[in-house]
Amino acid sequence: MEAIKTSGLVKRYKDKTAVNGLDLTVHKGELYALLGVNGAGKSTTIKMLSCLTRPTSGDAEIMGHSIVTQADAVKAVINVSPQETAVAAKLSVRENLEFIARIYGADKVNARKKADRMIEQLSMEDIVSSKAAALSGGWQRRLSIAMALITDPQVLFLDEPTLGLDVLARRELWSLIEKLKGKMTVILTTHYLEEAESLSDRIGIMARGVLRAEGTAAELKAKAGTDDFEEAFISIAEEVTA
Amino acid sequence: MRMMTFASRNTKEITRDMLTLIFGIAFPIVLLVLLSAINKSIPQGHGPTNFQIENLAPGITVFGLSFMSLFSSMLIAKDRTSSFMLRLFTSPLRPAEFILGYTLPMLPMAMVQSAVCYAAALIFGLRFSINLLLAVFVNIPIAVVFIALGLLFGSVLSEKAVGGVCGALLTNLSAWFSNIWFDTSMVGGVFETVADILPFSHAVAAARAAAAGNYAAIFPDLWWVIGYAAALTVAAVTVFSIKIKRS
Numbered sequence: 001m002e003a004i005k006t007s008g009l010v011k012r013y014k015d016k017t018a019v020n021g022l023d024l025t026v027h028k029g030e031l032y033a034l035l036g037v038n039g040a041g042k043s044t045t046i047k048m049l050s051c052l053t054r055p056t057s058g059d060a061e062i063m064g065h066s067i068v069t070q071a072d073a074v075k076a077v078i079n080v081s082p083q084e085t086a087v088a089a090k091l092s093v094r095e096n097l098e099f100i101a102r103i104y105g106a107d108k109v110n111a112r113k114k115a116d117r118m119i120e121q122l123s124m125e126d127i128v129s130s131k132a133a134a135l136s137g138g139w140q141r142r143l144s145i146a147m148a149l150i151t152d153p154q155v156l157f158l159d160e161p162t163l164g165l166d167v168l169a170r171r172e173l174w175s176l177i178e179k180l181k182g183k184m185t186v187i188l189t190t191h192y193l194e195e196a197e198s199l200s201d202r203i204g205i206m207a208r209g210v211l212r213a214e215g216t217a218a219e220l221k222a223k224a225g226t227d228d229f230e231e232a233f234i235s236i237a238e239e240v241t242a
Numbered sequence: 243m244r245m246m247t248f249a250s251r252n253t254k255e256i257t258r259d260m261l262t263l264i265f266g267i268a269f270p271i272v273l274l275v276l277l278s279a280i281n282k283s284i285p286q287g288h289g290p291t292n293f294q295i296e297n298l299a300p301g302i303t304v305f306g307l308s309f310m311s312l313f314s315s316m317l318i319a320k321d322r323t324s325s326f327m328l329r330l331f332t333s334p335l336r337p338a339e340f341i342l343g344y345t346l347p348m349l350p351m352a353m354v355q356s357a358v359c360y361a362a363a364l365i366f367g368l369r370f371s372i373n374l375l376l377a378v379f380v381n382i383p384i385a386v387v388f389i390a391l392g393l394l395f396g397s398v399l400s401e402k403a404v405g406g407v408c409g410a411l412l413t414n415l416s417a418w419f420s421n422i423w424f425d426t427s428m429v430g431g432v433f434e435t436v437a438d439i440l441p442f443s444h445a446v447a448a449a450r451a452a453a454a455g456n457y458a459a460i461f462p463d464l465w466w467v468i469g470y471a472a473a474l475t476v477a478a479v480t481v482f483s484i485k486i487k488r489s
Contacts, residue, residue, distance in 0.1 A: 050332045072334060080332045086325035088251060090258040095251075102247040103333050147329070 003028045003155055003185035004049065008058035011044050011209075018044040020209035021058070026202075028154075031177070031186040033196035036206035037237055042189045043083070045206070046157050049187070050080050063154050076104070079153035083160040085140040086147070089133035093124055093143055096132055097150050104151040118146045122176065138169030145176065155185045162195060174199060197229045207237045244335055248343030255317060256347060262313055266355050270306030271362045274299065278366040292423060299363035300377055300449035301422030303356040304442070307385045308413045310348050314392030315404035318344055322485070323401055337483040341475065345389050352385035353378050360453075377452040380460060383467040384445035388416075390474035397481045416442045441470040 002025055009022040019041040026032045034042045047053045049060055051071040059066055065073040087096050097118050101111035119128055122142055127135060132143060141161065148156055161177065162170040170192075177199055180186055190196055196203050197217040204214040213220060213236045217229055224232035256262050281293040291297055321327045330340070356378045364370055391412060395404050417423060419437040426437035437443045444463040451459035 052328065052331055075332060075334050078332065080329060082325035082328045084325040086329040088255065088326055090255050091251065095254065099247060099251050100329075100333075103244055103330070103335060105244070105334070144325075 001028045006060035009055050010057045012056045029182045030201045031181050033188045033200035033203045040206040041209040077154040079148040079151050080157040081145045081148040085144045087132040092129050094128050100147045101150050114150050118150050122146050158188045193230050205236045212236050245339040245343045249346045253347035265309045270302050270359050274302050295366050295368045299368050300453045301446050303359045304446050306355050307388050308416045310388040311392035311408040311412050314389045315396035315408040318396030319401040319404045338479050341479045348389050356381045373455040377449050380448050380452040383471045386471035390478045393478040397485050420446050441467045
């Protein structure tokens, strides 16, 4: 089954076309990485798919719901972990988790149970009462992802989840993201090519608002005629930027 | 329920901020103490009637509420410029739930602020009466006005800018046009007309009438304030909706 299907998705800002006729299909349970240099259209695509901004034309279906006409239904089945850490600074870890669970409709008892589950799954027992503002960058990011997971989304958008983290914190998050594979559909945007290569089932490469190529890391390397994924990415992205 | 959950989060964010306690409770009381002291040192019958405690206390309660604009604007501006708001925009929360969620936690705070101010005024000679309780409730519409103004400014301005607009400009403007510190009729002309059009002097008049037990005089001044409160709340929801669509 298709979790995401976009048809001719376009977003224009005055004289700039950020996304130009995107046709993309992501299967249920798949971890799909969206790559591209700055300004390629990744973030705009995520914004449209998560109903943060309306497409200029075209449409997309998320779990069968239109992002244009059924935004409320889409918002109920997705969750987003934004690029920057998105936590309520003066709330504790537990309060942040329960807050999000309740915003998505869980009652008090259920919200507590869901928070307990997240705290255990993400090994946050030692920081459960700490205020979010007092946490390190790595823990804040982990909490931010937990806040996206607590609603059991069918589609999860991870926008640059490991940006700015040290190598240990990044590896820890990789192992967390790895565990999500098959449980939910994950759209991952990242600038770290090794992250996309290591975690993704399929990878899409965008440049100038257009999806230039997609496939597994091996397929993309074969297409570019190289064994190195970074070289493959540069070769595909430069086809249009050159 | 979503709105109440959001309101609960906002209550925690506000009450865990020392700035709220200092400006919300302490500052109006400091003003009350200072002005009462000044008034006491002026021979009876020679000072301005505005500084007599039965006029001053209701005025200060209204002035104190102007800081609600600062709190609400800072909170929404801080949220808006962070990824946290982005997260909430992708949630099922609707614009009206956002605005009510920001407004509701501030109303009990506004009432506590007014009540504490009246309690402090008792020390300076204000006679205790059940009407003071009524005066606390009469302040609710002007509290909504200030909160909605804060949400409006916080929806369009940066966190830094709202500090200036709501923390300095709005508190000063609302003070000048309120009849708290001086009678706008003494200035006359356009100044007096503007003061009559804006809700601040009407809120002070209604609060003074309520505190004095002059029930007949509470309205229509309070209707004027209620009209502003409703219009500004609708405006805040509308502007916030536009901001969500343009995020």
